Amino acid sequence: MRQSNLYIVLFAAGLTVVCAGLLAFASQALKPRQDANVELVRKSNILSTVLTLEKGADIEKIYNTRIREIVIDYNGNEVDKKPTEINLGVEYKKNPQDRLLPVFEVRSETDPNKIENAVLPVFGFGLWNTIAGYVALESDFNTIKGVNYSHVGETPGLGARIASADIQDRYKGKQIFEGDNIVSVVMQKGEGLDYTSEPHKVDGMSGATLTAKGVNNMLKDYFQCYDKYIKKIVHLINRQTYEYRSSRNSRGKKSEPLFSKKNRKLITNPLDIDNPVTVQVLGICSALAVTTQMKPALVMAIALTVVTASSNFIISIMRNSIPGRIRIIVQLAVVSLWVILVDQLLKAYVYDVWKQLSVFVGLIITNCIVMGRLEAFAMGNKPWPSLLDGLGNGFGYGLILFDSWLLPRITWWWFYLRI
Incomplete structure (x- = not known):
C-alpha cells in the first residue's frame, strides 16, 4: 500500500x-x-602516583583514608573550595598569580597527622591538544615519587607515549628544586641516553620533540605555581604545626515460553x-x-x-x-x-x-x-x-x-x- x-x-x-x-x-x-x-578513575590516577594498587583494591576506601583534598592560591594559602569545583583548563587560561590549584595531600597510614606525599595536578598543551597529569612528591617535597600523564590527541606511538609506564617511570627519583629555586625536570631531545646521574633530566621520546616540549613547559609552569605552597608545607612540617583536617533493572516479567x-x-x-x-x-x-x-x-x-x-x-x-x-x-x-x-x-x-x-x-x-x-x-x-x-x-x-x-x-x- x-x-x-x-x-x-x-x-x-x-x-x-x-x-x-x-x-x-x-x-x-x-x-x-x-x-x-x-570520579573513580580520577581517584585511581591520583593514588597510582604514590601507591601500587592491587587488582580489586577498594579505591574509594583507600582514597578517603589517605587523601586530603585542598585548593590553594598562588601564595600557597588554602581557599574554601573543593578540587572538583576547579577546572584546570579554565584556570590555565588565567595569569599564574590568579590561578586556583588543587592539591592532594597523602597522609601516613599509621599517623593521619603526618603528610607523606603531595600529589600536584598539572595541565598544558602538547602537539595537537591538551595534556594533563598528576605529579607526586616524596616527603622531602623535592623528589618525584611518581607521575601519571594523560593526553587528548597526541600521535599514537610518538607523543601518546607520555601515557605509558615506560615514559612515566623515567621521572621517578628526579628533583624539581636546585637549592631554593624551582628548576623542574626537563625531557631531553632524542632517546636512548642515560640520565640516571642528572636529577633534572629525563630521557626523551624519539619523534615526539614537540610533545616533550609541551610536557616540559607544563611542569615548569605548574611547579612555579606550587612553589610557595611547597615551601610553606616544608616549613610547617619542620615545625610540626600542620594539622590534619578530614575533610536495578526493573524485573522483567517472564512470559510463558512458546518453544x-x-x-x-x-x-x-x-x-x-x-x-x-x-x-x-x-x-x-x-x-x-x-x-x-x-x-x-x-x-x-x-x-x-x-x-x-x-x-x-x-x-x-x-x-x-x-x-x-x-x-x-x-x-x-x-x-x-x-x-x-x-x-x-x-x-x-x-x-x-x-x-x-x-x-x-x-x-x-x-x-x-x-x-x-x-x-x-x-x-x-x-x-x-x-x-x-x-x-x-x-x-x-x-x-x-x-x-x-x-x-x-x-x-x-x-x-x-x-x-
Missing part, C-alpha cells in the same frame, strides 16, 4: 520523538553512575548450520577484533545479542506501519537507539570494558548481522519469532567469539605439551 507524504513525515517525526525521549531518559538516569566511574519445534530452530540453527559469522559470513571484523581477552568478547556478544533481539522485536511490531520508502532509515534509527542505550549501560556498569569496546559497540549500528536480520526476518514475521531469531543470531555470534578466544589458547597448550 502506498502511503502519503504526510503519513511518512508524521511517522518519521513520531519515531524521532520516541527515540529522543528514550535516549534523554537513559542519559539522565545513567549520568550519576557514569560520573561516579569518571515449538519451529521456534526452537530459530535459536539453534544460528549456532551451527546457519551461523551468522561462519555460514552467512557476517560480522567478521568485530569478531576478530575483540577476542584477545575473554571479558570484552563476552560483553560484546551480550551487547550484540541485546541489540539484535530488541531491534528485531520492535521492527516486527512496527512492520505493518513502516513506510516502505524509509524502512531502512527506520531500521537504522531503532538499531541506533539500542546501540546507544547499550553503550550507556556499559559505561555505567562495566567502565573498564566500555573503554576497550566503545568503538566496536558503536559499529553495531552497521553490523551486517543486525541489519540483515531486520530486513530478512523481522520485516516479514511476528514479534515472538523475530525475538527468537535475534537471540539465536546473537548466541551464534557469541559462540564464534568464544571459539576465537579459546582455540588459540588450546593450540598453544597442545604445542606446549608436545614440546
Whole structure:
C-alpha cells in the first residue's frame, strides 16, 4: 500500500520523538553512575602516583583514608573550595598569580597527622591538544615519587607515549628544586641516553620533540605555581604545626515460553548450520577484533545479542506501519537507539570494558548481522519469532567469539605439551 507524504513525515517525526525521549531518559538516569566511574578513575590516577594498587583494591576506601583534598592560591594559602569545583583548563587560561590549584595531600597510614606525599595536578598543551597529569612528591617535597600523564590527541606511538609506564617511570627519583629555586625536570631531545646521574633530566621520546616540549613547559609552569605552597608545607612540617583536617533493572516479567519445534530452530540453527559469522559470513571484523581477552568478547556478544533481539522485536511490531520508502532509515534509527542505550549501560556498569569496546559497540549500528536480520526476518514475521531469531543470531555470534578466544589458547597448550 502506498502511503502519503504526510503519513511518512508524521511517522518519521513520531519515531524521532520516541527515540529522543528514550535516549534523554537513559542519559539522565545513567549520568550519576557514569560520573561516579569518571570520579573513580580520577581517584585511581591520583593514588597510582604514590601507591601500587592491587587488582580489586577498594579505591574509594583507600582514597578517603589517605587523601586530603585542598585548593590553594598562588601564595600557597588554602581557599574554601573543593578540587572538583576547579577546572584546570579554565584556570590555565588565567595569569599564574590568579590561578586556583588543587592539591592532594597523602597522609601516613599509621599517623593521619603526618603528610607523606603531595600529589600536584598539572595541565598544558602538547602537539595537537591538551595534556594533563598528576605529579607526586616524596616527603622531602623535592623528589618525584611518581607521575601519571594523560593526553587528548597526541600521535599514537610518538607523543601518546607520555601515557605509558615506560615514559612515566623515567621521572621517578628526579628533583624539581636546585637549592631554593624551582628548576623542574626537563625531557631531553632524542632517546636512548642515560640520565640516571642528572636529577633534572629525563630521557626523551624519539619523534615526539614537540610533545616533550609541551610536557616540559607544563611542569615548569605548574611547579612555579606550587612553589610557595611547597615551601610553606616544608616549613610547617619542620615545625610540626600542620594539622590534619578530614575533610536495578526493573524485573522483567517472564512470559510463558512458546518453544515449538519451529521456534526452537530459530535459536539453534544460528549456532551451527546457519551461523551468522561462519555460514552467512557476517560480522567478521568485530569478531576478530575483540577476542584477545575473554571479558570484552563476552560483553560484546551480550551487547550484540541485546541489540539484535530488541531491534528485531520492535521492527516486527512496527512492520505493518513502516513506510516502505524509509524502512531502512527506520531500521537504522531503532538499531541506533539500542546501540546507544547499550553503550550507556556499559559505561555505567562495566567502565573498564566500555573503554576497550566503545568503538566496536558503536559499529553495531552497521553490523551486517543486525541489519540483515531486520530486513530478512523481522520485516516479514511476528514479534515472538523475530525475538527468537535475534537471540539465536546473537548466541551464534557469541559462540564464534568464544571459539576465537579459546582455540588459540588450546593450540598453544597442545604445542606446549608436545614440546
